[in-house]
Amino acid sequence: MPVDLWIDEDGLTRRQQIRMTVKDTAQTGGTGTSARQAQAKVVMDFSGFGTQVDVTAPPAADTVDMTDQVSRQSGTSSQTN
Known part of the structure; x- marks a missing residue:
């Protein structure tokens, strides 16, 4: 997944931008030939480094791990060897 990073003079990430395309193959029976696509662009700005929190x-019970689902939709694997 392509990621653009803006790094400041101290080597800290100040902005991260991710562009992704997700194909909805469930609507086409999984063939992928005429799947609908959705595009998303996520931009995160980072500041306040060193702030106490x-x-x-x-x-x-209030959380869900979405790693495998996102990996399947993006066509990548979350498994490592």
């Missing part, structure tokens, strides 16, 4: 992770 107090963060509590949510309970596991």
Whole structure:
């Protein structure tokens, strides 16, 4: 997945931009030849490096791991060897 990064003079990432295309093959029976496509562009700006924060992770019951689903839709594998 292509990612554009903006790095400042201190080597810190200040902006990250991701462009992706997701194909909806469920609508075409999985052939992919006439699948609908959706495009997304996600831009994140980073600031406040070194700021003290107090963060509590949510309970596991309130979370979902979407890694495999996103990997399948993008045509990549989340498995490592």
